[in-house]
Amino acid sequence: AQSVSQHNHHVILSEAASLELGCNYSYGGTVNLFWYVQYPGQHLQLLLKYFSGDPLVKGIKGFEAEFIKSKFSFNLRKPSVQWSDTAEYFCAVTLSGGYQKVTFGTGTKLQVIP
Amino acid sequence: EAGVAQSPRYKIIEKRQSVAFWCNPISGHATLYWYQQILGQGPKLLIQFQNNGVVDDSQLPKDRFSAERLKGVDSTLKIQPAKLEDSAVYLCASSLAYGMSEQYFGPGTRLTVT
Numbered sequence: 001a002q003s004v005s006q007h008n009h010h011v012i013l014s015e016a017a018s019l020e021l022g023c024n025y026s027y028g029g030t031v032n033l034f035w036y037v038q039y040p041g042q043h044l045q046l047l048l049k050y051f052s053g054d055p056l057v058k059g060i061k062g063f064e065a066e067f068i069k070s071k072f073s074f075n076l077r078k079p080s081v082q083w084s085d086t087a088e089y090f091c092a093v094t095l096s097g098g099y100q101k102v103t104f105g106t107g108t109k110l111q112v113i114p
Numbered sequence: 115e116a117g118v119a120q121s122p123r124y125k126i127i128e129k130r131q132s133v134a135f136w137c138n139p140i141s142g143h144a145t146l147y148w149y150q151q152i153l154g155q156g157p158k159l160l161i162q163f164q165n166n167g168v169v170d171d172s173q174l175p176k177d178r179f180s181a182e183r184l185k186g187v188d189s190t191l192k193i194q195p196a197k198l199e200d201s202a203v204y205l206c207a208s209s210l211a212y213g214m215s216e217q218y219f220g221p222g223t224r225l226t227v228t
Contacts, residue, residue: 004156034216043117044157044205044219090156101170102147102217104156 002027004093006105013081014113021076021108023065023091033074034092034102035065044090050074051096061085086112116140118220120206126226132194135223139187139208145169146183147217148191149205157205163189196227 005024013019025031035047048059055067065076074091091105119138127133139146144165149157160179161171166186174181178197183189193200203222209215 006156036219043221044207046216049216092156101159101162101172104149104158106154106156 002093002095002103004091004103004105006089006091006108008108009106010109010111012111012113015083016080017112019076019078019081019085019110021089021091021110023074023076023105025072025074025091025093025103027072027093027095030096032094032096032100033065033067034094035059035063035074035076036090036092036104037087038090039087047076047089081110081112083112083114086110118206118208118218120204120220120223122223123221124224124226126228127196129198129227130195132192133196133225134193135191135204135206135225137189137191137206137220139189139206140218143208143210143218144186145209145211145215146189147205147207147209148181148189149207151203151205151222153202160191193225196225198227201225201227 003026007022033050036044037047038044048057050057050067058064063078088107088109090107094100094102121136146163148160151157160174161181162169163183166183181191203224205222206220207217209217
């Protein structure tokens, strides 16, 4: 069965620390990959997405993610976090083409300490 | 542009009662999704509409859940009768199309079944 794993459930960092959140998927075909973020009290919103091309994708607010096909991974990174990055982050995956269901990971809560 | 609207925002019911949630997607978005997000988990797709047709309802508990999108615009999700395990946030999202399109999420309805 298709699945998405986010192994870090809760991450606590100090401001200016570097961030890397893991996302691994088990899909047997070409995939589209997403990171969504939910800030406290706000809706889920798209952070970045990968469909094809350059495996290093840049998103909003200085976030980036790298698609490593051989590792079935799409890790999210930010070189220097801010207190305002405190949020829950969800990785999501879908197969390319046709009507394909999006599967979300369980999420990672990031807490940035000033 | 106006975002995805959902109502009510909160609902408390007793088990075996019925409840309905409403969603109005972003104007022009052909695809509408209903997700269930249980505390500590990622969103799980319940049903996906393309215009007024169902694309995927494989994870919808059809013995108690139903959904419709009669005119290809707004949608209603119903639970009848509710169980304790239905306590969750019900998210509605919409996108221009399926698969590669970004999903825009509403604020969700938090359902508590007692």
